[in-house]
Amino acid sequence: MDSFELAIRNTVEVVTEDELRAVMEKPKKSVYAGYEPSGEIHLGHLVTINKLMDLRDAGFKVVVLLANLHAFLNQKGTMDEVRELSDYNRRCFEAVGLKGKGVEFVLGTDIQLTSEYELNVLRLSQVITLNRAKRSMDEVGRNMDAPRVSQMVYPIMQMVDIHTLGVDMALGGIDQRKIHMLAREYLPTIGAKAPLCMHTPILNGLNGKKMSSSEGNYISVADSEDEIRKKMKKAFCPPEIEENPVLQTLKYHVFPRMSTVTLKRPEKFGGDREFASYEECEAAYAAGEIHPADLKGMTTEGLIEVLAPAREYMNE
Numbered sequence: 001m002d003s004f005e006l007a008i009r010n011t012v013e014v015v016t017e018d019e020l021r022a023v024m025e026k027p028k029k030s031v032y033a034g035y036e037p038s039g040e041i042h043l044g045h046l047v048t049i050n051k052l053m054d055l056r057d058a059g060f061k062v063v064v065l066l067a068n069l070h071a072f073l074n075q076k077g078t079m080d081e082v083r084e085l086s087d088y089n090r091r092c093f094e095a096v097g098l099k100g101k102g103v104e105f106v107l108g109t110d111i112q113l114t115s116e117y118e119l120n121v122l123r124l125s126q127v128i129t130l131n132r133a134k135r136s137m138d139e140v141g142r143n144m145d146a147p148r149v150s151q152m153v154y155p156i157m158q159m160v161d162i163h164t165l166g167v168d169m170a171l172g173g174i175d176q177r178k179i180h181m182l183a184r185e186y187l188p189t190i191g192a193k194a195p196l197c198m199h200t201p202i203l204n205g206l207n208g209k210k211m212s213s214s215e216g217n218y219i220s221v222a223d224s225e226d227e228i229r230k231k232m233k234k235a236f237c238p239p240e241i242e243e244n245p246v247l248q249t250l251k252y253h254v255f256p257r258m259s260t261v262t263l264k265r266p267e268k269f270g271g272d273r274e275f276a277s278y279e280e281c282e283a284a285y286a287a288g289e290i291h292p293a294d295l296k297g298m299t300t301e302g303l304i305e306v307l308a309p310a311r312e313y314m315n316e
Contacts, residue, residue: 003058008198010051010252012174015184015197023168023196024059031055031169031198034065034108034161036076037085041092042218043253044211047200048171049098050256055171062103063165066090069108070157073150074140083109095313096221111164112157120160121153123190128156128182136178159183163192174199203252204245208236219249219303221310228307232300237292241282246292246299251278254302263290263298 001009004024014020023029033048041049056062066086072079090105111117134147136155158179162170170180180197188194204210205217212218219231237246254261255278263273269291275281284290290298 006054007058007060009054010047010200010256012199012201013177014199015180019196020169020198026168028061029059029169030061030063030165030167031171032063032065032162032165032167033171034067034070034158035089036067036071036074037082037089038076038213039085039088040213040218040220040222041089041096042211042213042220043249044173044203044218046096046221047203047252048173049093049096050252051171051198051200052103053097054256055169056098056102060102060169062098063167064090064093064098064103064105065108065161065165066105067108067161069112070154073148073154073157075148079109083107091314092221092310095310096307097309106165108161112161117160117164120163120190120192121156124156124159124186125153127189128186132182136182138178140175140179155179155182159187162195163187163190167195169196169198171198171200173202175202201248201252203248204236204243206231206235206245208238208243208245221307222314223307224311225304228304229300232296232303235296237296239288239292241286246296247282247285249303250281250295250299254299254306255281257306258302261298261302263294264301265294265297269294 004021007020007024008014031052033052035045052062066089068082068086071077071082076082086107130152133152133155137147137151159182162183170183172180177199184194184197205212205215207215207217209215209217219228235246238244241247259276261275261281263275265271285295
């Protein structure tokens, strides 16, 4: 596929594709994604990480914001705790392949405590209503039935991050859309450019519900082969295509990093079969040519192979 197709594959939307085409003509272009430090980097995070690697390969400089101050404002821990998690998360990102030339990691507190940054936050706070700020946090904030003032500052800081980092594009899950649209609307009011925005889907957890650390329905990049097999064996895998977490794992994690995937099964059940694309595999599953248990097995082994370098890196 060409660089544009690589850039947009497995995305929900790009705001806008015309802007993306124009940016991709530039000799130098950049994209950022911010991550609140987390105890586990799991397949939910890996959707945007894979996309950042696609964009790196499509010619973008990638900036990863380890958003320790955002995590503190969103009640994820003390400053010392979120700083320690930031270091661990960087190691996880590098373990899955987000490293090398063209990839830069930035710690939030290294750019967010300057007078210029704080003045831009205050300027935006004068023009954005409390209702707009709260609505933008509905998908990403904790305890939003009774939000803290700090959580209203959160989306404004995220907007200023985009400006301060000087990037062309902001990448995030579709749950970030409202914040990104605020940035497009209001950053020009402080003399900053409206960013190009790209959004990836939010995947289901292994039990078919929203993936969540509190639910424990995820696979971590540091999980052992046995842990991956055990979790995938219990995964919800209906005969339908929609909202099927096993198919989602295959689409967003296995095929982007493997050119072919092999289904291994006894001859009496149809024998081995090789798939060169996710679409081919999905069509076969929809037609009843693959049993759910075989789909789980194929996806499990593919995921184990994809995450093997991460396990080795984390155990060094």
